[in-house]
Amino acid sequence: EIVLTQSPGTLSLSPGERATLSCRASQSISSRYLAWYQQKPGQAPRLLIYGASSRATGIPDRFSGSGSGTDFTLTISRLEPEDFAVYYCHQCGTSPDTFGQGTKLEIK
Amino acid sequence: QLQLRESGPGLVKPSETLSLTCTVSGGSISSTSDYWAWIRQPPGQGLEWIGSVYYSGSTQYNPSLKSRLTISVDTSNNQFSLKLTSLTAADTAVFYCARRGGDFWSGYRFDYWGQGTLVTVSS
Numbered sequence: 675e676i677v678l679t680q681s682p683g684t685l686s687l688s689p690g691e692r693a694t695l696s697c698r699a700s701q702s703i704s705s706r707y708l709a710w711y712q713q714k715p716g717q718a719p720r721l722l723i724y725g726a727s728s729r730a731t732g733i734p735d736r737f738s739g740s741g742s743g744t745d746f747t748l749t750i751s752r753l754e755p756e757d758f759a760v761y762y763c764h765q766c767g768t769s770p771d772t773f774g775q776g777t778k779l780e781i782k
Numbered sequence: 783q784l785q786l787r788e789s790g791p792g793l794v795k796p797s798e799t800l801s802l803t804c805t806v807s808g809g810s811i812s813s814t815s816d817y818w819a820w821i822r823q824p825p826g827q828g829l830e831w832i833g834s835v836y837y838s839g840s841t842q843y844n845p846s847l848k849s850r851l852t853i854s855v856d857t858s859n860n861q862f863s864l865k866l867t868s869l870t871a872a873d874t875a876v877f878y879c880a881r882r883g884g885d886f887w888s889g890y891r892f893d894y895w896g897q898g899t900l901v902t903v904s905s
Contacts, residue, residue, distance in 0.1 A: 675845075706889035711829075718878055718895035719829065725889035762829055766882065766890045770844045771819075771831035 676700055678763050680774035686782040693750040695777045697763035702743045707767030710739055710748045713776075714759045722761075723748060755781075784809040786879050786896035793902050800866040800901060804879030811860045812837040817882040818862045819892065820853060822875040830875075834882060835862050869903045876900050 677700040687693055697708070705726035711719035721730040723739035726746055736751040750757055758781050763774040790802035804818070811818060820832040833843040835853045843851050852865040866873065876898040884890040 704889075706887070709889070709891040711892070718898050719892070720895075721891055721893050724884065724891035724893075728888065730891075730893065764829075764892070769842055770846075771834075773829040773831070775828045 675770050676703060676765055676768050676772050678765060678772055678774035680761075680763060680777045682777060683775070684778045684780060686780050687753055688782045689753050689755055691753050693748075693753055693757070693779055695748040695750075695761055695779070697741075697746040697748070697774050699744045699746070699765060701768075703765050703767045705742050705746075707765055708739075708741070708746050709764045709766070711762045711764060712757075712759050713762065719762060750779075753779075784881065784894045786881065786894055788877060788879050788896045788899040790877075790899060790901070792900060793904065794869055795905050796870055796903055798869055800864070800869055800873070800903075802864045802877055802879075802899065802901070804862050804864075804896060806860045806862075806881075811855060811862065812857050815883065815885060817842075817890075818855065819880045819882050820864045821878045821880055821892070823878070823898075824872075824875045832864065832866075832877075871903050874901065874903045 679698045681696045708726045710723040713719040727739045738749045760776045760778050762776050785807045787805050817834040819834040833853045835841050835855045850867045855862045878898045879896045880892040881894040883893040
């Protein structure tokens with residue numbers, strides 16, 4: 675199975691700063707099959723980005739995704755208070771679907 | 783607006799079988815472009831894909847659970863279900879149902895999720 679490794683495990687930043695989250699795959703995947711989710715405590719994950727760089731419906735344009743092959747990045751250009759949460763990458767190009775272990779974005 | 787809702791017991795005894803149902807509303811489970819999935823999350827941990835089902839009944843399972851798992855679909859009631867046998871404490875988790883939407887060109891993703899249901903395995 676494809677292992678997704680997210681870094682850092684925890685990212686401490688202040689509102690207004692830029693966040694850069696990384697997702698590295700153990701083998702190359704098509705960017706079409708890489709997605710990012712945001713999860714807040716007690717809630718289901720919410721789709722942010724699909725196809726590595728397409729924003730889901732209703733997602734603000736401060737969220738952007740990039741990357742190809744084995745290296746993918748989620749960038750939040752200017753953090754808002756509601757952006758502090760856990761973020762997961764996900765690949766569905768090769769079965770079984772797998773998720774990264776998550777990056778916790780916390781307020782500094 | 784598509785909505786998914788999980789239902790089932792919150793507490794199951796070790797060695798018993800877990801049965802969960804996901805009811806889909808606001809859309810048809812018979813959509814030819816969608817798969818329907820179960821995903822779980824142990825307390826304080828990450829997400830694990832359990833398996834998926836197509837409206838035709840075709841399934842894909844996580845190999846780590848395949849020997850204990852059955853996922854089925856009931857198109858007449860717009861529902862899909864999960865059965866997981868031989869439960870242990872390690873199966874304690876929040877179980878989510880989700881739609882895998884998208885297409886070959888734009889890519890696939892879990893775009894709609896249920897709110898999740900906590901299942902505790904304990905005697």
